Amino acid sequence: PSRLPGFATHQVGVAGAVLDEDTGRVLVVQDKNKTLNAWKFPGGLSDPGEDIGATAVREVLEETGIKSEFKSLLSIRQQHNHPGAFGKSDMYIICRLKPLSYSINFCPHECLKCEWMDLQELAYTSHTTPITSRIAKLLFYGYKEGFHNIDLPVKTLPAVYSGLFYSLYHKELPAFYEAKTDLQ
Amino acid sequence: PSRLPGFATHQVGVAGAVLDEDTGRVLVVQDKNKTLNAWKFPGGLSDPGEDIGATAVREVLEETGIKSEFKSLLSIRQQHNHPGAFGKSDMYIICRLKPLSYSINFCPHECLKCEWMDLQELAYTSHTTPITSRIAKLLFYGYKEGFHNIDLPVKTLPAVYSGLFYSLYHKELPAFYEAKTDLQ
Numbered sequence: 001p002s003r004l005p006g007f008a009t010h011q012v013g014v015a016g017a018v019l020d021e022d023t024g025r026v027l028v029v030q031d032k033n034k035t036l037n038a039w040k041f042p043g044g045l046s047d048p049g050e051d052i053g054a055t056a057v058r059e060v061l062e063e064t065g066i067k068s069e070f071k072s073l074l075s076i077r078q079q080h081n082h083p084g085a086f087g088k089s090d091m092y093i094i095c096r097l098k099p100l101s102y103s104i105n106f107c108p109h110e111c112l113k114c115e116w117m118d119l120q121e122l123a124y125t126s127h128t129t130p131i132t133s134r135i136a137k138l139l140f141y142g143y144k145e146g147f148h149n150i151d152l153p154v155k156t157l158p159a160v161y162s163g164l165f166y167s168l169y170h171k172e173l174p175a176f177y178e179a180k181t182d183l184q
Numbered sequence: 185p186s187r188l189p190g191f192a193t194h195q196v197g198v199a200g201a202v203l204d205e206d207t208g209r210v211l212v213v214q215d216k217n218k219t220l221n222a223w224k225f226p227g228g229l230s231d232p233g234e235d236i237g238a239t240a241v242r243e244v245l246e247e248t249g250i251k252s253e254f255k256s257l258l259s260i261r262q263q264h265n266h267p268g269a270f271g272k273s274d275m276y277i278i279c280r281l282k283p284l285s286y287s288i289n290f291c292p293h294e295c296l297k298c299e300w301m302d303l304q305e306l307a308y309t310s311h312t313t314p315i316t317s318r319i320a321k322l323l324f325y326g327y328k329e330g331f332h333n334i335d336l337p338v339k340t341l342p343a344v345y346s347g348l349f350y351s352l353y354h355k356e357l358p359a360f361y362e363a364k365t366d367l368q
Contacts, residue, residue, distance in 0.1 A: 007192075007195065007272075008191075008192035008193055008194055008195050008272040008273075009192055009194075009195060009196060009230060009232050010192055010193075010194045010195070010196050010230075010275065011191065011192050011193060011194070012193060012194050012273075012275070036344060036345075038344070046193060046273075048193050048272075048273070049264045049265070049273065051262065051264075052262055073260065074354055075336075075352060075353060075354035076257065076260060076277075076336070076352075076353045076354075077350050077351065077352045077353075078235060078236055078350060078351045078353075079343065079348070079350035079351075080233045080235075080348075080350075081233070081346075081348060088191070088192040088232075089192075089196075089230075089232070089233065091194065091196070091275060093260075123361075129344050130341045130342060130344070131341060131352060134339070134341065134352065134354075134357070135354070137357055137361045137362060138354055138355065138357050138361070140361060141357060141358060141361040149355065150354070150355045152259075152260070152336075152355075155318070157314045157315060157318065158314060159263065160220060160222070160313050160314070161220075162265075164263070164264075164265060166261050166262060166263035166264075167261065167262050167263075168259060168260070168261045168315060168318065169259060169260045169261075169262075170258055170259035170260070170318075170319070170322055170334070171322065171333065171334045171336075171355070173318070173321055173322050173325060174325060177307075177321045177322070177324060177325040178321060
């Protein structure tokens with residue numbers, strides 16, 4: 001095993017699935033300059049040093065004009081030899097966001113179309129990408145049966161050596177397991 | 185919003201929580217050359233082009249001599265200004281692995297100690313790092329109440345433009361939601 005220090009091998013992209021729970025509608029865009037005009041969630045690449053949730057909120061605002069807040073992480077995709085990544089690998093994360101505004105004002109440089117679409121329609125339409133379809137189905141499941149079924153909430157923990165803090169995402173840990181200290 | 189192509193901003197590290205379900209013991213190591221000898225899961229940096237699960241299996245084998253297979257992704261940590269990452273950000277992923285061999289033969293260049301430890305003991309000991317403790321509690325919850333509560337299994341899907349395939353990790357999607365096509 002190599003004990004040389006590592007180097008950056010991945011770019012990180014983040015998309016936001018902004019769901020209006022009152023109407024069951026989700027924010028979707030169609031990219032400009034793509035031959036296939038498939039509905040997808042707005043998103044883009046993380047800036048250096050930017051948290052996953054912050055990227056999702058920023059990209060959604062830039063592309064669609066919608067303000068939102070981070071709720072959870074839903075999925076992680078790893079792809080190698082990604083065409084836009086110059087031979088590097090690509091990590092693409094989809095977050096669940098809650099809207100804080102509703103009036104669309106989309107960026108014409110990035111988007112061809114932008115709308116609030118019924119989540120069930122997005123989950124089962126063919127006019128979308130495989131990953132959007134799958135995460136729309138997952139989000140629909142959460143919307144119908146509880147988001148705790150699908151959510152990876154964030155927790156901030158201290159790093160042991162640096163004293164810095166980091167963000168950790170995983171399925172909710174029940175309080176019983178978090179608190180338990182008796183070893184019987 | 186910038187429309188320039190991105191560049192690699194993250195290194196990706198992967199650790200493997202290898203749980204022997206028959207005994208309730210999990211494979212842990214103590215790093216050599218660290219002032220704090222805390223128990224942790226074996227792991228290391230992804231090689232370029234290497235899948236998350238493959239990194240976990242390879243690093244576990246290199247550090248401990250234990251053969252294993254990938255079961256699921258358990259958690260994602262994002263950390264900025266990571267000391268070992270030269271100002272880049274660090275993505276650290278913990279996977280659940282199943283052992284295929286049991287005789288430890290650890291690497292003395294990397295590890296000070298290596299053993300099969302009772303999972304409940306690891307979950308509630310103070311001789312570990314905050315992230316190991318938390319993921320050990322999560323794994324103990326899954327061991328007691330079913331791994332479906334904590335697992336992000338992997339699914340392979342086709343990329344729209346490149347024709348390549350990628351790996352997607354998220355909570356299990358019930359068959360009903362996967363198959364449903366009637367929009368009522």
